Amino acid sequence: ADQMPVPHGTPQAAGGTCCDSLAEVRQNIDRIDSAILKLMAERGTYVREAGRFKANAASVQDDARVARIIAKVRAEAEADGLSPDVAEATYRAMIAAFTEEEKKQVETRGK
Ligand SMILES: O=C(O)C(=O)C[C@]1(C(=O)O)C=C[C@@H](O)C=C1
Numbered sequence: 001a002d003q004m005p006v007p008h009g010t011p012q013a014a015g016g017t018c019c020d021s022l023a024e025v026r027q028n029i030d031r032i033d034s035a036i037l038k039l040m041a042e043r044g045t046y047v048r049e050a051g052r053f054k055a056n057a058a059s060v061q062d063d064a065r066v067a068r069i070i071a072k073v074r075a076e077a078e079a080d081g082l083s084p085d086v087a088e089a090t091y092r093a094m095i096a097a098f099t100e101e102e103k104k105q106v107e108t109r110g111k
Pocket residue numbers: 047050051060061062063065066069094095098099102
């Protein structure tokens with residue numbers, strides 16, 4: 001309904017082979033989101049594992065480690081053709097949420 005009869009410009013995704021419709025664009029975004037979520041779930045299992053090595057909730061947050069992750073993520077994003085700012089914003093939000101979960105885990109575990 002909100003699609004234009006003729007799209008602007010030429011396709012840029014999948015080596016210029018996609019897409020012919022907004023529906024096709026969104027099918028691909030949904031497919032990629034499912035893959036990202038599986039990787040996030042796997043990442044979460046290792047964040048939980050990191051919690052096993054933290055003495056207490058106050059030591060969960062490691063700002064130096066976060067700074068190293070962000071620097072690496074920005075460089076990799078650049079090399080992959082992804083905006084480093086988009087990558088950094090996404091990672092800061094993701095790490096903040098994982099950090100909260102890890103803090104709760106460490107607070108509530110048996111001593
Ligand atoms: O590397 C750690 O020590 C972690 O707990 C994992 C993680 C992350 O999500 O990458 C989470 C919290 C810390 O602030 C740093 C990094």
